Amino acid sequence: MTQSSRDLSRRRLLLGGAALGAGTLLTACTSNEAEPNDAQIKTGGSEAAGGNAAPGTEVVIGFSAPAADHGWLGAIITNANAKAQAQAYPDVELKAVESGSDAATQRAALATLLGQKPNVIVLLPHDGKELNAFGLEAMAAGIPVVNLDRAFPSARAYRTQILGDNYGMGVAAADYVIAQMKAKGVAAPIIGEIAGMDELELTQTRSKGFTDTLAAAGFEVANRRAARFTVDSGQQEASQLLQALPRMDALWNHDDDQGVGVLAALSQAGRKEMIMVGGAGSKKAIESIQADDSPLKATVTYSPSMASSAISLARLIGQGRGLGDLVELQVPKEIVLASETVTKDNASAYLKLGF
């Protein structure tokens, strides 16, 4: 690659970087300076402490995520693609394979990827359990695996995993609901829940965090419907939930994308007596919270920028380097991104994060 094209691509990243922005904040275990995130490159901070941004040996990173037709996954793909295209790191080559709509197709795509012998593989598995065997196989073949978002049950199946905090989302949503109910003086609130795709473990974990936390406060979920992360399923399930609960005090919807449909159902039924909490943190939802024009009063985040961080981690692993600010010589085994609660008060800060 010539110097000028590298500059060009870097400049492209500067422009695109605004959208990603603080997305690479590794709130769980690291600080701004420690992470070679886009913001740093943008500010020319490549010589910051730790020097992670300094070019190292060439690393070929394989990337696989399920076919995306939904907002959050779409954001992940876009993120990864942005990374690849912008080539923030001159020493990284990204080989991305899109991996269909089920575990079997993804396994097939991964077999191909493995044949290309990348230095590190970043993998968003369709299902962590189903692809655990692949993680073991790749690790045994000496290719470190960075698991993105959906944990493998076996610790030997990955070098590092970077996860959102699904349980924490439920906890954060419940905490907000509890606080609001207490503030309003509702002793026995009727609480509804619109979950995401019920066959995914992450949905179960989110719901568990929600119910556990509510139970600690003596509350419970009165009715729960599972949608499919799509707008129309959100509308449909919400319309039925509203039928089942003629009065509702609080509603947690796991996913802001399907939340568009949930809000539509609320308005079609003329129901606005409850407070609603979203999930994931879409741009539209955060805007709506800021404008305070609907029952949606808060949303609990599930970082869409973790793919970027995963690539950064993969690069460091490939180069055998640790996180700059940490004393350890290698990248940590696990990074969990905390779920944060976005309300009217802090919405403006999160707006640029939303997908």
Next chain:
Amino acid sequence: MTADVVLRLTDLVKTFPGVRALDGVQLEVRAGEVHCLLGQNGAGKSTLIKVLAGVHRPDEGVVEWLGEPVAFANPQAAMKAGIATIYQELDLVEDLTVAENVFLGHEPRRAGFVRRGHAAARTREILGRLGHGEIPPRRPVHKLQAAAKQIVSMARALSHDARLLIMDEPSAVLAHDEVANLFRIIRELTAQGIAVVYISHRLEEIRTIGDRVTVLKDGRTTAAGLPAAQTPTAELVSRMTGRTIEYVFPPRPPEKTGQKELLRVVNLSRGGEFSGVSLTVAAGEIVGIAGLVGSGRSELLETVYGARRPDAGTVTVDGRRLTPGSVGAAVRAGLGMAPEERKSQALLLGEPIYRNVTLSTFTRLARFGFTSARRERESAGRVTRSLDLRPADVDRRVRTLSGGNQQKVVVGRWLLGGTRLLILDEPTRGVDVGARAELYRVIRDLAADGVGVLLVSSEVPEVLGLADRVLVMREGRLVRTAAAGELDEDTVLDLVMAGSLMEGAPA
């Protein structure tokens, strides 16, 4: 002779809701004989076969097999006991090979694995016994001709070491020379002591192959064990019908001359099927084509009608050329067709009679795209009355009609549309004797009204008796055209089979 009796039925009764299908049937079949079963459609032949084959169980009466009273629980039991049935609609699995069909359900096995080689060898042996060693045991059945399929069916029956073979209208799907071969095989089987129950509508066949005849009418045996060769036709027919008719053609009208030419076919060809065919049909004229199955006759009719696209040649009606390969254009020009396979090519079996009759005219009977059930029922009613269709109820579903009445529905369809040229492919196939005569009358009446008719039949007497002019077709070419009066059956048969009359041909 009692010792020779393999099967004896006494006072057999089988009822279905609302119908007494068998109402006292007596039948006695001896080893090594061909026992013919005669009766009109609906006389109970099919039910009787199904009782023997173990499909149905009789309500009353006794079935004695090899001297023991038996009750077959299912078809497998009957087959195991040595009774094999070859149905009119062959029940072969089209995608399996010949050998797989022959041994279907009783494959020779070792340790759970089918011994394919062994099955093929035994199939070859059985086919050889049937005089058809040339049929490859490993060929998929769908690649075989109808006649070969029937041989496979018989091979399957023999693979069970059958002692009684029931054949339901085996000649219906066969051409003339193939029938001769069938008869040769039947004679060989009976020589080995196997009994055959043979069902056919064709009296001439019964005379040729049969030893004794049992006649059924309305579920009852009206005559048992008559000698097949000697019993006068009049007696057989009267036992079946109470009437005395067979191949009764209406009197030929005086020859018409100067009729306007309606259809002209010039040099029509279609690869591998027929070539260079030219013919004409005038208004009010009946033109008959005689030819074997596979001579290209059905393909020719379908091409004239636009259901197939010709490679070369033209079809003109009233001097106007028809769009090749367009049925719609042919119908608009006044053509109509009653195809060979009524059920699969012409009828909506689950729909009422009137909707079948108006299938090609409901658009014309409709107003602004809205159909009129009233107008359709009226129109269909007129046609069914003029054709003496029974039952006359136009709301009845076609599935419930007999073959002859179903054919009337198909023909009636074209009477409604003001059709000027009617194409009939095997118009009397599967139609019983009584209904045949009525169909002949209908066809003649149509011609008298000025409709041109182009028909194909496997039965030479039918072509000769019905047509004004006869075309003989062989291997895709017209080999002779003559007025019906100038030809006789022997001449036509000779032409059809290229001058080589085969041995043992039925007279």
Next chain:
Amino acid sequence: MTATAVKSDVRRRWAGENSENTTRNLVLLGVLAALIAIGAITRPQLYSDSTWVWNNVLSILQLASVIGVVTVGMTFVIIGGGIDLSVGAIVALAGVWATTVATQSFGAGGMIFTAVAVGLGVGLVNGLLIAYGKLVPFIATLAMLVAARGLAAQISGKQTQISESAVINGIASTKILGIPLLVYILAVVAAAGWVLLNRTTFGRRTVAVGGNAEAARLAGIDIKRHTMLLYGLSGLCCGLAAIMLTSQATSAQAAMANLYELDAIAAAIIGGTLLSGGRGTIVGSLLGVIIFATITNLFAINGLSTEAQNMVKGGIIIAAVLVQQFRFDAVTRLLGRIRN
């Protein structure tokens, strides 16, 4: 005609296909009544409020409205001897296409036109491939399912597209005489479908082509053209459904209308449509859709899981097919016996 003749005439007609359809529809109504009764028994406190009951009925009908419109089109295709696996994908594509920034700039009229045109267009492409390209319907529409969802994902950039049109969004929240507009739309589409199937030459051709394509062809019916139109009709229904769904969700995305093909086929089969073609009723299909919606509603008001709901739906589909086969066999056997 004498009185007895009239009576026997009536009895005979009732003994035929009409009575078969009527019986089936009465059975379906019975199932529906049973489902509602179960709801009333399990949630008496909800059912004691008549306003709630009325709203619940409307909610069920609203739930049935979009898939109902799709099912009307599907019923025609199946009666005509085909199958359309691409309906969900067409709904998604039409919805996404109608909600692009460019389309939305033309206003609600432009969006409706786009959805209907896209639906009709894709349906006609299906029909062309099947009728003139001689592809098997299953394969052609399966390919279209994949392709249309892909195109929808491409157009939307895998993002949710929010509808900014107050008119479009208003369709789902509009009520006339207390009944949602979406329910009227379903009623009009179903009524039009009924007339089209039972009273027009188009419907007659559909039954003929599906019942015996060769017989229809030899009777002079242009079966290719008709087959193409059938898929066009299905696509048209999908376009209409896309607008309804977009209005309900106030947005569209490539993943929406998930598995509508299965829901529509299942509803048609439950309603008595013969998968092999030639027979089926609009009323039956509609009842099938409403039964499914009622099951969803029943499970929702009882707070039961979606898994159980799907298992029950699957069980009902199997039961319906078994009943259909049993009946068909029984009828065939009976007729066979009578003939002999």
